[in-house]
Amino acid sequence: MKQWIGFAVAAILAGGCTPPEVTEFSATLIPLPTKWEKASDESLCITGQWNWSVDPSWEVVSPVWQDWLQVDRMDSHALAVNLKVIQKEGLADEGYELRVSKEGIEVFASTETGAFYGLTTLRWMMSTEVSGEVALPHGLIQDAPRFPHRGLLLDCCRHFMEPEYVKRMIDLLALHKMNVLHWHLTEDQGWRIEIDAYPRLTEIGAWRTEADGSTHGGFYTKDQIRDIVAYAATRQITVIPEIELPGHSNAALAAYPWLGCTGEQMEVPHDWGVFKDIYCAGSDSTFAFLETVLDEVLELFPSEYIHIGGDEAPKVRWEVCPKCQRRIDEEGLHDEHELQSWFIGRIGRYLEAKGRKIIGWDEILEGGLPAGATVQSWRGMEGGQAAIAAGNDAIMSPTSHCYFDYPVESTDLEEVYGFEPVPTDLQGSGRILGGECNMWTERAPQHLVDSKVFPRLVAMSEVLWSQPEQRDWSDFRLRMERHYSRLDAWGVEYGWETVPISM
Known part of the structure; x- marks a missing residue:
């Protein structure tokens, strides 16, 4: 090894x-x-x-x-x-x-x-x-750790990352006693996982033409994924794949246009944002596709949880799609929000039958939370609170403290260290499983990721492992100063703790 x-x-x-x-x-x-x-x-x-x-x-x-x-x-x-x-x-x-x-x-x-x-x-x-x-x-x-879920989301879709870099990040997670790599593998701007039944997902969906005419892309073969998952297991890291649905799916629609409501051919987008074309909820062929994809995903990832996204899914196509409207009528649903809940619930039941559980972003609360789903709360703490109140579990990763694509002007080291994953007014039978720091990569290709993640991940590791009464910012700063020599030895190209003072 x-x-x-x-x-x-x-x-x-x-x-x-x-x-x-x-x-x-x-x-x-x-x-x-x-x-x-x-x-x-x-x-x-x-x-x-x-x-x-x-x-x-x-x-x-x-x-x-x-x-x-x-x-x-x-x-x-x-x-x-x-x-x-x-x-x-x-x-x-x-x-x-x-x-x-x-x-x-x-x-x-x-x-x-x-x-x-x-x-x-x-x-x-x-x-x-x-x-x-x-x-x-x-x-x-x-x-012993305070929380059982201590993770980093690594977005390898907006910008592809080499397998060796993913392994290196796994090592760094393990060195800080983090135990989850949330691997974001499908997105509007790129499909990164090899699927035998649908080869165009990587032949077409894994590549995009940038505004300057250059090509960006890549994907992980099944052998590479098996190697990374096995490597992570030796470091006690669970790799949880994220297969986005029903939104953030333009790369898949570019490969197979019949997955969308219009059936129109499209390119893999090179710009960022939220796109109106999503998987068609009224077509049975959409679910046949997703179930086949998930079957191959399950063969590669032994994790208890599969992340299914569920965020930022505009309903404009569903509102005028005859198949989607027929689905609403047949299932006795009130609107497109309930259609999304039905969509997520159907996928959740399919995965439950395979012995797995789902995690979804807090939008899966809209239209009714599927039974057994874990909510990843990113738009503040409210999504996690609502999940706990409903008897579901939650993972906390609000933009205020946990989005490491944000510059230190927005979220500096002290603010990350001050994060408390458990709200004071929490009520309900669900559990806070822990938290994640999210490394989205719209504006961070591989060579910039270190400087975004570190040193902020170091602070998050103590937030999620140590007891709250142990945390002291002044004491942490002293230990952090000593830790920079380790980060140097480990080859980490870390960024600033906070905004540098102008002289």
Whole structure:
């Protein structure tokens, strides 16, 4: 396996080196762990090699973990510190304990995921300097995330991103204990996923002619997608695909015009915005198409959830489409908003029969929320509140704090850190699953994405992992200053925290 992000990790026993200054966990880790108990004033010096001992049930993933703590600047004279990864029942699914003592380091977890996060915390404690040494204080970290859904939406439709870049972003998510890549794969401006039954989706829909006459596009083959999904799984990242419907579908309509209400031929758009042509809700062939597409999607993505979009779907075509109007009459619907709810509900039931659940943007509330659907609230917090009140789950990603395509003039690092996903007046039986930061790419081709996402994703990682009473902006800023050396070592081309002061 190729290691996309690596820096030297080495360890020897405390007696074998000149102890450097002790690095306190609370001064360096992001996100901040739930609890740290110092055992003594003694410390463990880290500069050489690991002597691994892994619970037998996890031996199959041990090579991945050793790669994660890769030693690429070996000290041949160094003695090995004991690193034990031990299964311990009763901890949270993603929780872990990390103990540092004179005997070495022990990571306890109930699950493979928890063990991985414990090792990730250890990785954060390593020096990024070529000859760096670290002294770890003796003590115990007890840690677990606040929310089960901690994600980044990556829009690879407006601007295509190379598979290697997607893997690199997966590494960066894992290093910050984020656990979801929401992969936006279909859009007006490009269809990015290979579908065997409908080859024109990538022959036509994956490419567009820009205003200057150049061609932009690309798509991911099934083998590339399988590779990326498998790679993400080794980093405890779930990849959730988004297949937009009924709107944001012009690339598909350009490939197969019969999917729209008019049947007219169109080009894949090169400009941004909301387009009036969407999937025809009155045509049975639309649903045969979507079900076939989703069948192939399910073969590639084992995720519990499939994101179906549902946002920004103008109804102007449906209002004058005889097939759509007939559908409204036959189904006893009142208007086009209820037709969209029926559309989403039909797709949701199809996926439910396949053992999956749907996520949709907060527009799926309009016309009635389909049973079992999770709402991703982006137009403020109200969509999430409405979902909870209806007994559904919600993911919070409002434009006010979570849209990383926005410049820092609109949303700076401090504002992201101040985000609270749970409203104070929340009522209902649904759950806030967590949140996402959204990286839309209308104005951010691949080479600019780093500078949009970082350092803001670092702040969001603590918002979604740590408890609210732990958060302190001044303390975070100090830890963030230390973290920039890691981002440099990991090759992240981060942007500004806030608007620079003019001199």
